[in-house]
Amino acid sequence: MxxxxxxxxxxxxxxxxxxxxxxxxxxxxxxxxxxxxxxxxxxxxxxxxxxxxxxxxxxxxxxxxxxxxxxxxxxxxxxxxxxxxxxEPVGRFVLGCPSALGCYLLPGLLPGLLESFPRVELVVRAAPSTQIEEQVAARAMHFGLCTHPPQSADLIMLELFRDEVCVVGASTPAAARTPRPWGEVSAQLRRSTLLYSSIMPQALKIIEELSALNLAPARKLDCGDVHMVAEAALGGLGLAILPRRVAAHRHPTGLSPLHPRLPTVADTIRLIYRSDMHRTRAAELLSDALVTRARALGKAAPT
CATH class of the missing domain: 1.10.10.10 (Winged helix-like DNA-binding domain superfamily/Winged helix DNA-binding domain)
Known part of the structure; x- marks a missing residue:
C-alpha cells in the first residue's frame, strides 16, 4: 500500500x-x-x-x-x-577467537570494551583461526582474531601483536633462564613424546623441521585442543609445541622454550573483518577499540 x-x-x-x-x-x-x-x-x-x-x-x-x-x-x-x-554505539556483533588466544587475551581485552559500550551486545565464538576466517568471509562473524595470514581477498587484516610458536617443556625457574646443553636437549627430544595440535599449521611446520634436523621425537601425540597440549605438558606427559604466550599464561615458569637452537615459527595475531562490512558507528568504535586495546596488551612480552 x-x-x-x-x-x-x-x-x-x-x-x-x-x-x-x-x-x-x-x-x-x-x-x-x-x-x-x-x-x-x-x-x-x-x-x-x-x-x-x-x-x-x-x-x-x-x-x-x-x-x-x-x-x-x-x-x-x-x-x-x-x-x-x-x-550511536549500539548493535550486536559476533567476535571469533581461538580458545587458546582468548584465554590470555580476552580477560584483559573485554572488560574495558563492555564498560565503554554498554549498548553493544558482543557474542564471542571460539573456533580455530581457519574456521574464523571462513565465518568472517561468510558474514557469520563480524570480527575475527586470527593467528595465521588470512587467504581471502575480501578481508581486511590489522596486525595486533606478535608471538612465537616453539617447543616447550616443564622446567624450573632456573632452567627457564639458563639454556641446557644442546646435546642433553636433543637427546631428550628424540626420546620424548611431543604433544601438539594439528589445527595449528605452525606446529606441523615445526615437526617437519625437526625431522629434517634428525630431531624427530620418539612419539608424536596430536591432542587436538591447544589447552590440552599445555595441560598435558604441565602434567609431565611430554614436550609440547605451543605459542610462547599460551605457554606462559597462568604458568609462567612451568613451561618454557626448550632451547634457542630448536626451530620456531613466528606468529602474528591479527584482527580481520570484511572489507565491505557495514560500517555503523558502533562497528567503527568497536574495531578501533579492539585494535587499540589488543595492541596495548600485546606489548607485554611473555615470560
Missing part, C-alpha cells in the same frame, strides 16, 4: 476539510481528491462522508485511522532505531 496515500488520508482526517489538508500538504485540492478516491478504490470502502461543512470519517475511516496511526508510529520508531544504529 502506498504510504503517501495513507499520509494524505491522515492529513484530511486531521483537518476535516480537503482544501485545508491540501494546503498543509502543499498539493492542489484536485490532486488530493484524486488520491483519496484512489485509496478508497484500493480498499473497497468509503472513508469519508462529504457535506458542505467538510468531510467526516465513516466507521471504516475511523478504523483505518487507528491502524494507520499505529503503523506510522511504528515506522517512526523504526526510523529512529535505524538512525541510532548508524550514528
Amino acid at each position: 502506498d504510504l503517501r496515500l495513507l499520509r494524505y488520508f491522515q492529513a484530511v482526517a486531521a483537518a476535516g476539510r480537503i482544501t485545508a489538508a491540501a494546503r498543509d500538504l502543499g498539493i492542489t485540492q484536485p490532486a488530493l481528491s484524486i488520491a483519496l478516491a484512489k485509496l478508497e478504490t484500493q480498499l473497497g470502502v468509503v472513508l469519508f462522508d462529504r457535506d458542505h461543512r467538510g468531510v467526516h470519517l465513516t466507521e471504516s475511516g475511523r478504523r483505518l485511522l487507528e491502524v494507520v496511526t499505529q503503523a506510522m508510529a511504528l515506522l517512526e520508531e523504526g526510523r529512529q532505531q535505524l538512525t541510532g544504529l548508524e550514528n
